[in-house]
Amino acid sequence: MSAHRQPVLGILGGGQLARMLALAAAPLGVRTRVVDSAADACAGQVAALTVADWTDKDALARFAEAVDVVTFDFENVPAETAQWLADRVAVFPNPQALAVAQDRLAEKTLFRDCGLATPAYAAVDTRRGLDFALEVIGTPAILKTRRLGYDGKGQFRLRTAADADAAWAVLGAAAAQHGLILEAFVPFDGELSVLAVRGRDGDLRTWPLTRNWHHQGVLSLSLAPARADDALKAQAGALARTLAERLDYVGVFALELFLKDGQLLGNEMAPRVHNSGHWTIEGALTSQFENHVRSVLGLPLGDTAARGPALMFNWIGALPDPAPVLRTSDAHWHDYGKAPREGRKVGHATVCAADAATLAARVDALAGALGRQAQAAPALAELARW
Template sequence: MTVRKQPVLGILGGGQLARMLALAAAPLGVNTLVVDSAADACAGQVAPLRLADWTDYATLEKFAAEVDVVTFDFENVPAETAHWLAERVQVFPDPRALAVAQDRLAEKTLFRECGLETPAFHAVDTREDLDRALASIGAPAILKTRRLGYDGKGQFRIKQLADADAAWAALGAQATAHGLILEAFVPFERELSVLAVRARNGDFRIWPLTQNWHTDGVLSLSLAPAPKVNALQQRAEELARILAERLGYVGVFALELFVKDGQLLGNEMAPRVHNSGHWTIEGAIASQFENHVRAVLGLPLGDTSARGFSVMFNWIGELPDAAPVLRATDGHWHDYGKQSRPGRKVGHATVCAQDAATLAARIGDVARALTREEQAMPAVRLLAD
């Protein structure tokens, strides 16, 4: 009898995204192996974990020999490490995409080259550069690190020109090492994200646009499909396809978008599965995690259609009581197995329904039971309109 070897997917980074990738891979007959420097990385609760930092090439050499394909669960894996691994094993997405997404200046430049408009921006390497950039862009504006910033980290909002000194005091030390970028503040009407997946053979699919709300720079709630975006859905798909083909991208990625005066503006790209796509686990025919595994292993892609309407609550710092979600019809609970800590993503919940009115009622009940009305009411009002 021939014993079939199950493919092994290697994942750089052991957070909740790696955890959910491993859970999606198992039903496909795919084993996973995770690398992280933290012994308590939560993906290690559901998949084998190798302890190593990103320059531990001896351990990474063994890791490369044990897996068939490598992917990553967060974009701050050094591009050099991804390139080094790509010389030994297939790595998807291409490390080139990782390098672009790690640099906000390169990212914004690529957006514009692909026809996606962005807020005005300027590179800032010195205090004088900041003055020149502010003279051009004006205030309000946001000074950001070009690298290593996410979830609102590495940012300083300049409300008026007099805030320039405080902004430089907060972030100027990082200008020499990583560079800074000044971006015009956008009084946007909505925040949307588009999740897309591209296969090795070029097959390209997109999930419905998702509307997002943030608290202190961290995603707090997602609603999908975003209501009243018919005119934007096709344009978002066109832009995502152009970007994916430009990068030779394989796997799932997210584009975070602003809507201003009915037009899409590019904010950021995440070259990985994304927080705003967690609703797809229960709310889409094929989730972002399943399709990412399919794409990087060369398997046919799954259907990205929504099953109905979904709202995802993001739990930050600590988990609330699970009971109201578990009691809700079509309510789903996800505990990432992390210790509570301020600002940390520790879990999420998704509530689904076949129509907007039913979903509005269900999430209203859950939000009241958890005293999260302020978090949920924007979505409830949008669904009720």
């Protein structure tokens, strides 16, 4: 970076991930500009905001001229928009990686090509095709949109083949637009994610494996480092490296995994900083947000080691009282500046400690003060086994 001019990072999408990227960029001397169609996008509270649609080429051209490099904070930015910008300014991750992650069928195919097993799946384009897929995949199964679904949206769980009509009534219209995919339901033993970052020079680093718990399809808790044997950790890291190199990926990404009978199964890849990596802000030597900024600007990557165990609570719909969090030692409060709304991610809190026993005591006390004992219970049970 020049000592005379601050570089400018452009971000497509102005949600909480863009907000945290902007906050991580500032200490590095990096300014940020954000494009979003919403005038109240929460990243606009901490970064310059351009309000524009993804098809507004005039606004996007002005944006491209004002920034040095472009990234994105969610994977539903049209790949065509990313490619249009890539013809004018550096875009990382590259539009190919974005396009693959936007299509669940292409994503699952890539996983298998890279040696990552997945649940059984089949493309579905018609009502008759759903019946055929059910004969092959069996039930229970999950019918999903191939594109645009996230946080449990665009999905229908079929317990038996008799649910096919109901599933088609909900998702059939999407089949004509983007296609559907039927995936076998996996009664997994646990949900894991590996966060990785790859620099423009090919340097790749991973954060410790993270254990996740979801509620109604939305992340509720993340515990890091996950309790797992060294072989499993090494396998997850090797798979992340293979994917990144295959896509010539630059930036942070998350590989979401199911653990079943000691085997890792690929669920999804998020081509961006990720909710399950929020613990890294206080819990790692370098956060996912800082390393993403470093990587896309071509700066050396930071150390991804954990400082100690950490647990992240995700706040959905509305924020709880922050006072119990602020009173807890080594607990950190994050308010995204978003209006409350059912199902909306509005903030998180991360509790850190030097060891598992201290973390468990802090989390137990905090959950009790917040009335969140049920939410914290699975993580406390996991910590008790350490």
